[in-house]
Amino acid sequence: MKKNLGIVQAVYPMPVLMIAAYDGNGKVNAMNAAWGMICAADKIALFIDEDHKTTQNILETKAFTVSLADKDHMDVADFFGIATGNTMTDKFERTGYTAIKSSFVNAPVIDEFPVVMECELAEVAETESFYCIVGKIVNTAAEESVLSENGKIDPAKLNALIFDQFQHGYYVSGEKVGKAWNAGAGLMKK
16 A cells, blocks of 8 residues: 655656866856756756746856766765855865866767767746756767767766655666667567
8 A cells, every 4th residue: 555645756766967167257057957858859848937047157158068977076066066156266176076078069078977968958837836947969989988888878887876856865776678669569469
């Protein structure tokens, strides 16, 4: 029997996304966001508040990057979620991390995170219920260490962080338990 829990954001897993953008002077800011998702073949939607420093930078420069946080960089990923660039002017510098200007958009690529999507601002969607930054993905880059033999990102090598909304924990993904568009194929024959 299920127990009623009230209003709970019961979506799991949630990604741990590192959003980075320059301000108008070329200063890097980054934030941790779990409320983001792919919304088209070349688009990503980030449900982030308008008052974030990173959001304001995206609106100003019209570009940003989205990196996947991994286990090896969990401390900095978490720091990007608890510190605010609105009051901490040296937020990115405190980490000692390296930001390299993207070759595709006017945004920083945080070198330490293994996978990055480089995005142009495509649209801002705002309703009574949400504020959303939509980016057009113009390039995705990945460290060779997280690629499989076929040249694609291998989740087992990535050790991507997953955010747990229930208990506020970080977990690591990676175990393959089935093949998509195949695991349920037997039911098609009924």
